[in-house]
Structure formats: structure tokens, C-alpha cells
Amino acid sequence: MADVPSMEALEALLRRLPGIGPRSAQRICYDLLVRKRNLLPQLATALERAHAAVRFCERCNNLSEAPLCAVCKGLHRDHSLLCIVESPADLRAIEDTGMFSGDYFVLMGHLSPLDGVGPEALHLDRLSERLAEADLQEVIFATNPTLEGEATAQFLADLVPAGITISRIAHGVPVGGELEYVDRGTLGRALHGRRLLDE
Amino acid sequence: MADVPSMEALEALLRRLPGIGPRSAQRICYDLLVRKRNLLPQLATALERAHAAVRFCERCNNLSEAPLCAVCKGLHRDHSLLCIVESPADLRAIEDTGMFSGDYFVLMGHLSPLDGVGPEALHLDRLSERLAEADLQEVIFATNPTLEGEATAQFLADLVPAGITISRIAHGVPVGGELEYVDRGTLGRALHGRRLLDE
Known part of the structure; x- marks a missing residue:
């Protein structure tokens, strides 16, 4: 895509987001540019608003x-x-x-x-x-x-x-998990941290 | 997150992109707002540039x-x-x-x-x-x-x-695929579209 530099630049930035690889970045670009063009300025505005408005709580950093x-x-x-x-x-x-x-x-x-x-x-x-x-x-x-x-x-x-x-906080087997698939470290800590049934 | 409306708005827009579900949208928001704040205005600019610059080829629609x-x-x-x-x-x-x-x-x-x-x-x-x-x-x-x-x-x-x-274009078994896992329709068309070995 040698003649679409603005799309290449967008793709490169999208790839820096978590969980977005080269294929996803490309797919998102085509989707935005071909099918959802009105999302482009909406997303741009939302990003700038979040950048300007969101800060960290002075008491807890949230x-x-x-x-x-x-x-x-x-x-x-x-x-x-x-x-x-x-x-x-x-x-x-x-x-x-x-x-x-x-x-x-x-x-x-x-x-x-x-x-x-x-x-x-x-x-x-x-x-x-x-x-x-x-x-x-x-x-x-x-x-x-x-x-x-x-x-x-x-x-x-x-x-x-x-x-x-x-x-x-307790370490142990995740709720809904199957013992067979739980790693050794977690299972060991679940045993070590066992609780009486009537607790 | 009742008091972070600009983040909620960004999350809602991200969810409209292909391959991005509620969890990914949330993860991207936190990543951008906590760790990669300078990406926010960069992405906004890239989206606006692509919106303004990218159009469709007059001859082929590319x-x-x-x-x-x-x-x-x-x-x-x-x-x-x-x-x-x-x-x-x-x-x-x-x-x-x-x-x-x-x-x-x-x-x-x-x-x-x-x-x-x-x-x-x-x-x-x-x-x-x-x-x-x-x-x-x-x-x-x-x-x-x-x-x-x-x-x-x-x-x-x-x-x-x-x-x-x-x-x-030919239909058939994908290169690198295993026959065992190819669906019946595809395998049927691969048989039907068979070519002589010396072609």
C-alpha cells in the first residue's frame, strides 16, 4: 500500500495497542476506511477527550x-x-x-x-x-x-x-476450573491454604 | 466507572471495531490511559488524517x-x-x-x-x-x-x-492444510477441480 501513507501510519499505531497484531490492525483500518468512515472522526474526538479529561485520583491513583x-x-x-x-x-x-x-x-x-x-x-x-x-x-x-x-x-x-x-487475597483453584488443568504451583497453594468446611 | 464518562465513550466506540469485544476495549482503554498516554493524541491525529486523505480510486475503487x-x-x-x-x-x-x-x-x-x-x-x-x-x-x-x-x-x-x-479462482484444499480437517464442500470441489500432474 505504498500510496496510502495515512492508512499505513494508522495501522502502525494500532499495532501498539494490546491484543492487536498486524492482521487485526489491517482489518480495523479497512473496516474503518471502507465501511465505517463516520467512526474515524468520532474515535479521534473520543481519544482527545479522554486524553484531556482523564487523570489520576489524588487519593488512590484510580x-x-x-x-x-x-x-x-x-x-x-x-x-x-x-x-x-x-x-x-x-x-x-x-x-x-x-x-x-x-x-x-x-x-x-x-x-x-x-x-x-x-x-x-x-x-x-x-x-x-x-x-x-x-x-x-x-x-x-x-x-x-x-x-x-x-x-x-x-x-x-x-x-x-x-x-x-x-x-x-487467597491463591487457589479458580472457581469453575477443573483440577486436572490447574498448574502445580496453584494446586499446591490451594492445598496449603485449605480451609475447614464449616468456616 | 460512573465518573469517567470520556473513558466509557471511548470504550463504546472501540467495541464497534472488528475483533474487539468488551474485554479488549477495556484493556485498550486502560493501556492507553495509564501506560501510553502519548499515544492518545497520536492516534487521534492519525484517524483524522486517514479520514481526510484516504478516498477511492476513480478507476478501480481501491x-x-x-x-x-x-x-x-x-x-x-x-x-x-x-x-x-x-x-x-x-x-x-x-x-x-x-x-x-x-x-x-x-x-x-x-x-x-x-x-x-x-x-x-x-x-x-x-x-x-x-x-x-x-x-x-x-x-x-x-x-x-x-x-x-x-x-x-x-x-x-x-x-x-x-x-x-x-x-x-480455484477452490480447493488450502496449501499447508491437512485433508482430515478440510470441510466436505471444499474437498468435493478440490476433487472436481483436479488437474493433471504434468500441467
Whole structure:
């Protein structure tokens, strides 16, 4: 397509989005340019609006269009619980369960010494303020079940003041999964973390 | 995400792209807003540029930024061959094989009486002009191997002036495929369309 440079440029940018390979990028371009031309300016406007409007919550780092996000502004949140996650997408995943009504703090990453990501990248000053709040009774680490996520939880646990409960979300077999297909590490942790039936 | 309307709007538009479901749209939004913010205005600009610059070739309907596309402007094309395809993406797929050096005509669709798409939608006036060109010796139908694609080829074949060869791209087993997994219809046509080994 040597004579359609603007389409090539669009394709190249689309390929940088997660889950979009060369074939998908090409398919999206043709779909937009041949069948859905009115989507082109609509998408452009939506991207610019999101770029201008969306920022990070001053209290928890969640995505928001106001200084405080919907969760932090919520009237019925339980301020005795603080759930620590790696990203705004993780926060949304937990909110979508409808089973947590406490506060959040989003680290915006995890410790990764090999990539040069040290504690200074994790907004520790603001986390320390949150950990010092009077209502707080339990800190729940919901960082990813990866090496980096576990190390980050271990590191941050040391910052939690004495007297506050520290917990980690459970590892185990996914609901609806079949034991046969669960990896050894997960199954081992599911056994280790077993609970009494009447709990 | 009740308080991030600009992100919701972007997600809704992304879901209208081919191959992007609700989860992918959400993932792309978070990736753009958290990790790749500078991509947002870049993508917006690329979409607007493509919208303004890309049009359809006046001769064959291929995507182009000039009145004539790169294929129609090509100096070494064989004007005795005319390949008829349904969409610019199909044209690109054939060009990418590097095995065809003739001309193209893009129908921009196929006959589909049930969807109200009749012959008037297929640019037949311009196709007739092409079919009347002095150099033309063979018309190759490369419409999709679907009911509509076959019907379209059958219908258009009647418009080809006498004396011009009419052909259809071969149906058969895909290169690299295994017979065991090829559907019956395809295998039947592969048998029917068999060729002598020394051809």
C-alpha cells in the first residue's frame, strides 16, 4: 500500500495497542476506511477527550475526571479496610465483583529491580499517609500473583504500622476450573491454604 | 466507572471495531490511559488524517490518496487481465501474493437480495467501461467463495462481452492444510477441480 501513507501510519499505531497484531490492525483500518468512515472522526474526538479529561485520583491513583475518584468520593465505603492493587484495571476488577466496600490504593506498578523499578516509583509517600489514617484496621494486598507482585506485597507489608492486620487475597483453584488443568504451583497453594468446611 | 464518562465513550466506540469485544476495549482503554498516554493524541491525529486523505480510486475503487491508486498508476501492469474482487482488502490480499500483475476492479460488496443489495450497488456502469477496454482478454472473478460471492460472479459473467475469457479462482484444499480437517464442500470441489500432474 505504498500510496496510502495515512492508512499505513494508522495501522502502525494500532499495532501498539494490546491484543492487536498486524492482521487485526489491517482489518480495523479497512473496516474503518471502507465501511465505517463516520467512526474515524468520532474515535479521534473520543481519544482527545479522554486524553484531556482523564487523570489520576489524588487519593488512590484510580482513573477519574475529578480530583477524587468515584470510590474515594463514595459515601458508604468502609474506611477500616485498605486494598492495595497494582493498577486501576485491577481496582476495577475488584469493584466489579461487588464484594469489597473498603478503600483502595493503586501503586501504579510493582517492584521490579531488573527493570529499574524501585520503591520510589510506587507513591510510597502517599501510601504512608493512607496507612497512618485513624480508621484503618486491615490492609489487604491484592497485587498480582507473580514474583514481582508477591515481592512488592512483602516489601510494603513492612511499612504497615503495628496493630493493623495485614492480609493477602487467597491463591487457589479458580472457581469453575477443573483440577486436572490447574498448574502445580496453584494446586499446591490451594492445598496449603485449605480451609475447614464449616468456616 | 460512573465518573469517567470520556473513558466509557471511548470504550463504546472501540467495541464497534472488528475483533474487539468488551474485554479488549477495556484493556485498550486502560493501556492507553495509564501506560501510553502519548499515544492518545497520536492516534487521534492519525484517524483524522486517514479520514481526510484516504478516498477511492476513480478507476478501480481501491483505497488511495490520489485520484488513481498505486495499482492503476503502475507502469508494468498487464492490461489484458482484469481481476474482480469484493473489497479493497481482497485486492490487497491478492497483491500481497505477488503472483498477479493484471488490473483490478473492486465491486465494494456483493449481490445480496435479502439485504437489499442489488446490482445497482456494484458500480456496474464503471465496470462496463472497464469490460469494454480494447486490451482486455480475460476476466478473473475473485469474489468470496460464499453463496453471495458465487452468485455475484455468475451475474457479472453475463456482462462480459463475447470473445473475452471468463475464469474463477480455484477452490480447493488450502496449501499447508491437512485433508482430515478440510470441510466436505471444499474437498468435493478440490476433487472436481483436479488437474493433471504434468500441467
